[in-house]
Amino acid sequence: MQNDKMRLPIGTGWIAYTSDRSGVFDIWLYRPKDARNLALTQGLGEAFSTPYWSPDNRKITFIGKQNIVYVIDTRTRFAARIDQVEPYTLLDWSPDSRYLSYVNNGRIVIYDTESHTSFNIIQPGASDAQWFPSGRELLFAAPDSAGISQLYMIDVGGLNKRQLTQNTEGPLNNVRLSPDGRFALYTSPGVSISIISTVDLATGQTYTLEGGPQAKNYFPEWSPDSSSIAYSATDLIENRYVSLVQTDRRTGGNKQTWAVSDCFATPVTWSPDGNQIAYLSGCTDEEPANQIRVVDLRNPVSYKIIEGGRITAIQWSPSSFVNPRFNVYINSVYRVSFPYPAHWNRVTEERYEGMDGFFQISAISSGDPIEEICRSEAFHPLRPYGSNPRIVPASIQLQNACIIFPSDDQPAEMRNQSALIVKYPRPVSIQGTLYNYFILWSDRDHIGLFVRGLRFV
Template identity: 70%
Template structure:
């Protein structure tokens, strides 16, 4: 393994693959094609890498359902908790604390002091930090059992309901980087529609999405103005997916590329000019290729092939401290 130095424009793509024999976290550097295995026997097929805002550390749920913190500079690994697979992990803006849900509680874990506290919140999911670092967004059932979005101060005070949803479950809740909008999918997996909500006004916008209303893995652009996602389509005899982007209020949908997978995670480059996605399913469920498409040129490039690849996340823009 080797330490990581950062290109602030192109960054690194962390991805989960078993190309080394077992599922682990790998890194790919777009600027020169450097590609290497970052962990050894710590990952699982369900592991999703989550970059800290300073692009130094990666959090993921790995073997034994344990949350691992990996320092990409020192290569030190810390094991901090045991939680359900596929739980969203979200770093605080100062890259110090993690927020996640465990056992009907919101947990805030300080990765420096290794102390944590929790906020009771039955049914909560998808907890995330607002850019202020003092508030959290999360989804939870209201008094009637319908999922709503809420915000709460990190000290557990000033809990407020944001939405007045009547459509049933909300999934894949993601706060925009600037903290002004949130997106979510509804009502489930077979039909998955993307909507956004303006957190200041409560106005809701629904994206057109793909031809089958199966829209997955929505991801905010770094400037909070656009959303990329995977839209499942069908052409006899196979399903495939379209890599699409749209504005946060809809009305500006574009198709950038196609993947031969039923659905694929997507990730934005730090400068918001490129999108990474998976392909190479060829009739099986798991991808075997990592691709990058430039949203201006729309010429997809296959950058990694081999093994199974299950998740990816592009590192965020690193802001230099003055």
């Protein structure tokens, strides 16, 4: 259902969009709560310009005239010229809103927007470089030794590169990391056929979303809470292409259609609270979109909020909530370090916990292979992981490892306990005994954080 009279108070924040409503393409800002609309730039944009908000809502970056990367302070409107890159290159902000990451000529560039200095990580074929929530690692796509696209993570200093997927099929396009850093989505194989898939970065398990009836699914975007994905699904209705504004769970199985745009495909963007989705409409056979519409998922009626000029991109400002912060745990006895949520409290030297999770560490002294160690832990006679736990092989800092996930019948008092077991590079002596394996227990929601962040020291 559509309604062209805007009566519903829609969300908070600002919507940045690219439009030529003044005669040339620029970045514009629209505030839904009072319909305030203003031009942020003057003559700097192009039709391909896509605005990217910094997490603190203070700055916007985009690729504009002559393929130059600009950073705009939304309060002063001061524009800084950063670099020159290919159109449609992904630009991604660090969690502290200071650094930009992007790919340019086979290099992952990390640009400091305060000191205006940069650092390059050489990665031939890389694309879609973006920050993990910890601010310590980057995710990116690149071909493996066989030329097949894979997802990798690497420390921001360019060290400790790890392959996260075992893809055997087509390219991984439009890679986007979930806000919580646990999943990534991508489209494949190309433009004429575009299927959305997600991957659990802790386990490598992939999920394929059902998508639209034509298998043309574009512009996927994570919800602010990382639970869902919105996207545009092209369909043919009465001999005319339209796009369905749809959502699905990150693991699929809950596809819903919320609105219909009269464009072949439309960018979509979530409101900061995750209750609304904005999208483009007003297309004709000859012209691109000239409208921005919003649908409220609690009352699925579509409202027009902007009309006029050609509109090519939209991005709602992020939540004003502070991103989760992390401390670094270092234990010289067990020779490990890793990030953990800063609001967790120390219980003992080996255990920290909070309302939303916990970790505890120990070590295992055994000469058995890791497969046997993992199986013995997972199928302990007391069944701490339930009757049918899942063991996922892994590799951490080039060492054999495994992750143990509980089954659905795990006892509630175990608090969703999962485990990570890693073979030490060299046995560690603790109180006169040599230990071959490190083990960490954590709730399931945070085990991926420790898998990605664990370092031997």
